[in-house]
Amino acid sequence: xxxxxxxxxxxxxxxxxxxxxxxxxxxxxxxxxxxxxxxxxxxxxxxxxxxxxxxxxxxxxxxxxxxxxxxxxxxxxxxxxxxxxxxxxxxxxxxxxxxxxxxxxxxxxxxxxxxxxxx
Amino acid sequence: xxxxxxxxxxxxxxxxxxxxxxxxxxxxxxxxxxxxxxxxxxxxxxxxxxxxxxxxxxxxxxxxxxxxxxxxxxxxxxxxxxxxxxxxxxxxxxxxxxxxxxxxxxxxxx
Numbered sequence: 001x002x003x004x005x006x007x008x009x010x011x012x013x014x015x016x017x018x019x020x021x022x023x024x025x026x027x028x029x030x031x032x033x034x035x036x037x038x039x040x041x042x043x044x045x046x047x048x049x050x051x052x053x054x055x056x057x058x059x060x061x062x063x064x065x066x067x068x069x070x071x072x073x074x075x076x077x078x079x080x081x082x083x084x085x086x087x088x089x090x091x092x093x094x095x096x097x098x099x100x101x102x103x104x105x106x107x108x109x110x111x112x113x114x115x116x117x118x119x
Numbered sequence: 120x121x122x123x124x125x126x127x128x129x130x131x132x133x134x135x136x137x138x139x140x141x142x143x144x145x146x147x148x149x150x151x152x153x154x155x156x157x158x159x160x161x162x163x164x165x166x167x168x169x170x171x172x173x174x175x176x177x178x179x180x181x182x183x184x185x186x187x188x189x190x191x192x193x194x195x196x197x198x199x200x201x202x203x204x205x206x207x208x209x210x211x212x213x214x215x216x217x218x219x220x221x222x223x224x225x226x227x228x229x
Binding site: 035037044045046047049059061062095097103104105106107109110111112 | 122151153155157159164165166167170171176208210212215216217218219220221222223
């Protein structure tokens with residue numbers, strides 16, 4: 001069955017960077033995109049961007065441009081999201097989600113990774 | 120990027136029908152038939168309920184239906200059940216292959 005399993009919770013200092021992983025299984029990793037979405041405590045979902053696992057094409061939300069980077073390791077079936085220059089406002093649960101390229105929805109989601117930014 | 124506008128809360132009694140609206144602009148909801156709806160329970164990941172405005176994924180109850188008129192999309196839940204109590208988010212593609220989510224609606228079953 002399709003699964004997206006994310007790395008564990010992180011606590012970071014302001015100004016630091018965090019890297020979250022998303023390991024896919026149960027499907028052909030390279031034929032899908034991975035979207036990243038975050039949700040601050042008690043707040044709405046916020047779209048961060050996507051990476052196409054096949055060729056590494058990326059698209060970032062303007063809200064995160066320059067501060068976020070998506071990569072993938074096709075041999076490991078894993079996508080990564082790295083966010084730099086962390087601020088307290090970046091405290092949130094970060095989700096990865098699968099999206100078949102050419103479609104406009106995400107059908108499977110990871111369990112989420114809580115990133116806490118605190119001094 | 121601004122969030123799509125949803126009502127903060129909608130409530131209904133068991134068996135009733137409720138509708139959640141999702142208002143965007145001519146650059147997102149009004150321009151493309153790519154509105155999706157997600158259900159989210161507290162502490163859980165979102166679950167896809169509707170895609171491309173009206174389509175239900177396999178396994179989603181036919182009590183959930185979607186529609187769109189102009190810049191506003193809607194999710195209707197008919198025959199409301201206790202298990203439908205959750206947060207609901209709309210999402211739309213936008214210009215340049217980007218996406219935007221709605222502000223979220225808390226559904227309460229009275």
